[in-house]
Amino acid sequence: MPLSPNSEIVRRSHPFEAAIGDTQVLLDVEQGFYFGLNAVASRIWQRLEHPVRVRDLCLLLKAEYDGEEARIDAEVFAFLAQLEAQNLIDVSG
Amino acid sequence: MSGLTLIASYPKSGNTWLRAFLASHLRGGQPIDLNVDLARIANLSARILQDRHAGLEHADLTPQEVALLRPLTSRRVAHDQPDFYKTHDCNFVPPGAREPAIPADAINRVVYIVRDPRDVAISLAHHFGWSVAASVERMADSAFRMGRSSPCLNMNVEQWVSSWSAHVESWLDAAGLRLLPLRYEDLLADPLQRFTELCRFLDLDDTRQAVSRSLEASSFSVLASQEARTGFRERHRASNAPFFRAGGAGGWRSGLAPELAERLAADQGRVMARLAYR
Amino acid sequence: MTDRLLCGWRVRSAVALPELLEWQGDDRPPDLTVRLGAVDDSLPGGRTISPWLQIDGTGTGLLEVPMVGRFLVQRSGDITIAPQPEAREAEIRLFLLGSVLGLVCHQRGLLPLHASSVVIEDGAVAFCGHSGMGKSTLALRFAQRGHAVVSDDVCVLDTGSPAPVRPSFPRLKLWRDALEDAALPTEGLERNRRGQDKFHFIEPQAGVRGPIPLRALFMLRRAKHGEQEGIERLSAPLDILAALETGTFRMQIGRALGAEKALFQAHALIAGTVPVYTLRRLPDAPPGRWLDAIAATVRG
Numbered sequence: 001m002p003l004s005p006n007s008e009i010v011r012r013s014h015p016f017e018a019a020i021g022d023t024q025v026l027l028d029v030e031q032g033f034y035f036g037l038n039a040v041a042s043r044i045w046q047r048l049e050h051p052v053r054v055r056d057l058c059l060l061l062k063a064e065y066d067g068e069e070a071r072i073d074a075e076v077f078a079f080l081a082q083l084e085a086q087n088l089i090d091v092s093g
Numbered sequence: 094m095s096g097l098t099l100i101a102s103y104p105k106s107g108n109t110w111l112r113a114f115l116a117s118h119l120r121g122g123q124p125i126d127l128n129v130d131l132a133r134i135a136n137l138s139a140r141i142l143q144d145r146h147a148g149l150e151h152a153d154l155t156p157q158e159v160a161l162l163r164p165l166t167s168r169r170v171a172h173d174q175p176d177f178y179k180t181h182d183c184n185f186v187p188p189g190a191r192e193p194a195i196p197a198d199a200i201n202r203v204v205y206i207v208r209d210p211r212d213v214a215i216s217l218a219h220h221f222g223w224s225v226a227a228s229v230e231r232m233a234d235s236a237f238r239m240g241r242s243s244p245c246l247n248m249n250v251e252q253w254v255s256s257w258s259a260h261v262e263s264w265l266d267a268a269g270l271r272l273l274p275l276r277y278e279d280l281l282a283d284p285l286q287r288f289t290e291l292c293r294f295l296d297l298d299d300t301r302q303a304v305s306r307s308l309e310a311s312s313f314s315v316l317a318s319q320e321a322r323t324g325f326r327e328r329h330r331a332s333n334a335p336f337f338r339a340g341g342a343g344g345w346r347s348g349l350a351p352e353l354a355e356r357l358a359a360d361q362g363r364v365m366a367r368l369a370y371r
Numbered sequence: 372m373t374d375r376l377l378c379g380w381r382v383r384s385a386v387a388l389p390e391l392l393e394w395q396g397d398d399r400p401p402d403l404t405v406r407l408g409a410v411d412d413s414l415p416g417g418r419t420i421s422p423w424l425q426i427d428g429t430g431t432g433l434l435e436v437p438m439v440g441r442f443l444v445q446r447s448g449d450i451t452i453a454p455q456p457e458a459r460e461a462e463i464r465l466f467l468l469g470s471v472l473g474l475v476c477h478q479r480g481l482l483p484l485h486a487s488s489v490v491i492e493d494g495a496v497a498f499c500g501h502s503g504m505g506k507s508t509l510a511l512r513f514a515q516r517g518h519a520v521v522s523d524d525v526c527v528l529d530t531g532s533p534a535p536v537r538p539s540f541p542r543l544k545l546w547r548d549a550l551e552d553a554a555l556p557t558e559g560l561e562r563n564r565r566g567q568d569k570f571h572f573i574e575p576q577a578g579v580r581g582p583i584p585l586r587a588l589f590m591l592r593r594a595k596h597g598e599q600e601g602i603e604r605l606s607a608p609l610d611i612l613a614a615l616e617t618g619t620f621r622m623q624i625g626r627a628l629g630a631e632k633a634l635f636q637a638h639a640l641i642a643g644t645v646p647v648y649t650l651r652r653l654p655d656a657p658p659g660r661w662l663d664a665i666a667a668t669v670r671g
Contacts, residue, residue: 016636245547
């Protein structure tokens with residue numbers, strides 16, 4: 001399903017997680033791959049434990065981080081698209 | 094695809110040429126780097142691959158245990174990592190084992206390449222740094238094995254090759270295999286036709302344009318000049334010649350002593366006649 | 372027979388284990404007991420994990436090596452061996468202290484690395500890699516310089532923080548050419564397998580008894596065509612994790628026993644606390660060349 005500001009996102013699988021330095025690493029055992037998250041990505045990942053709309057996620061991040069709004073939107077979308085491509089999230093609506 | 098797709102041959106019979114062709118063809122006819130892209134068609138007996146799928150180190154096994162283990166490991170590779178593989182294994186049951194190293198149920202299909210044993214003898218001698226007489230003797234030896242670790246570890250596990258004639262017949266006469274036999278001499282004489290048959294057999298792109306492009310990328314002159322520039326990691330340590338040395342057919346007529354040609358004809362004559370090597 | 376010490380365990384064995392140090396600890400009951408006895412050729416309810424290994428629902432493992440024998444390995448620490456009549460003691464010990472040790476580690480939630488290790492600067496430095504990459508040869512060269520040998524082939528780590536190494540034994544498996552290059556005679560050494568040109572070299576200076584911290588890990592690699600030789604620190608977390616997964620001894624047994632999460636966390640802990648390097652060498656490069664560079668890298 002294409003991502004839009006109205007899409008609702010939630011974590012799909014529950015991979016193993018561990019912190020290595022500043023990187024949060026996920027291991028998806030079923031699919032057999034590692035996924036590394038930097039600090040911001042890992043903050044987003046935490047928020048995805050419960051369903052959230054993309055629009056609300058972006059608002060939240062804009063409140064927490066300095067940065068050009070359009071750029072934050074673009075980066076959130078790009079990151080979510082990666083998670084979706086790796087089957088790590090469900091997208092609906 | 095399930096099961097192993099094998100490029101099988103007695104050593105020095107054109108296996109590397111086919112691998113080079115496939116390495117290019119599977120990447121849309123792109124040029125290949127010998128030292129990187131040939132790995133796309135890996136050696137089934139590579140130690141790291143065998144250790145991983147067997148769940149133990151072959152370096153701790155006796156040759157007889159390796160012979161018992163290999164068919165079981167072949168089945169696991171076929172199941173967990175089905176792909177193209179090169180092999181020089183004979184397809185008969187090795188002494189002391191119960192099944193061939195690569196049992197039929199692990200095999201999807203086989204391309205078997207055969208080359209005039211008189212040319213093989215010369216090529217083997219250059220490859221291993223032996224005399225041609227030693228090659229001729231080895232080719233008649235039903236106990237011929239490769240990959241033995243002594244006095245240090247070999248990067249392949251042990252393969253039972255057997256004699257040239259046994260090797261050829263073990264594959265050509267195997268029951269229940271989808272097998273495409275190819276004579277090296279025919280590949281040279283009409284590459285476009287033969288490699289098109291190969292692609293058709295392997296369900297790969299068999300259009301004239303695609304086959305020609307991959308043939309160009311894997312031509313003998315391209316491979317030999319690349320080896321001259323950068324070397325080739327599959328060249329044998331004891332070798333006294335480049336890996337891509339002559340690449341032709343019939344070199345034995347000038348390069349093989351008549352008594353050795355006679356000896357080969359005596360040892361291998363029946364199978365040679367069968368393949369029209371006169 | 373005297374009890375022996377293996378990875379901190381008290382071992383009582385019906386098979387002599389000369390490569391292990393003697394037990395000098397308290398009078399606890401044995402942690403591992405090795406007996407000789409009959410073992411069935413199949414394990415009821417067992418799943419085939421690899422061609423010669425089955426594991427059942429309770430985590431009991433059955434390893435069968437055709438010319439050596441059967442090894443029944445229970446989670447309780449009871450190990451029963453049914454040797455083949457022609458099996459030699461060195462061959463039985465080879466599998467007991469290799470494959471079986473790896474299985475015991477996974478049964479107990481420890482992390483076995485496919486590594487030889489020696490003591491440098493009061494810590495264990497492990498050389499990890501596939502067969503033929505020179506693990507034991509490097510350990511031998513350090514041993515000749517007076518470094519104690521912590522493990523050969525299987526380096527056992529606790530999974531808790533900060534992941535100490537449990538020393539196994541000071542025995543090295545070496546091919547004839549490695550021994551000859553090190554100017555060591557092969558006379559009198561036991562063969563790894565009958566007829567094989569690989570020998571068991573027991574380092575006469577004592578091994579290590581207690582747990583010691585892991586100071587550094589070197590992943591041994593073959594320099595591919597055109598690649599430079601050298602030591603390089605891995606920095607990307609995912610590269611380190613992938614290297615540790617590849618370097619884990621019998622990872623598929625850990626998975627089969629449901630230890631995947633614990634192994635992942637153990638890997639992550641090492642990745643975050645211990646420097647991991649690749650040591651890339653040409654296939655024929657003499658091992659002696661690298662000793663100073665390794666020691667200097669460890670000292671930092």
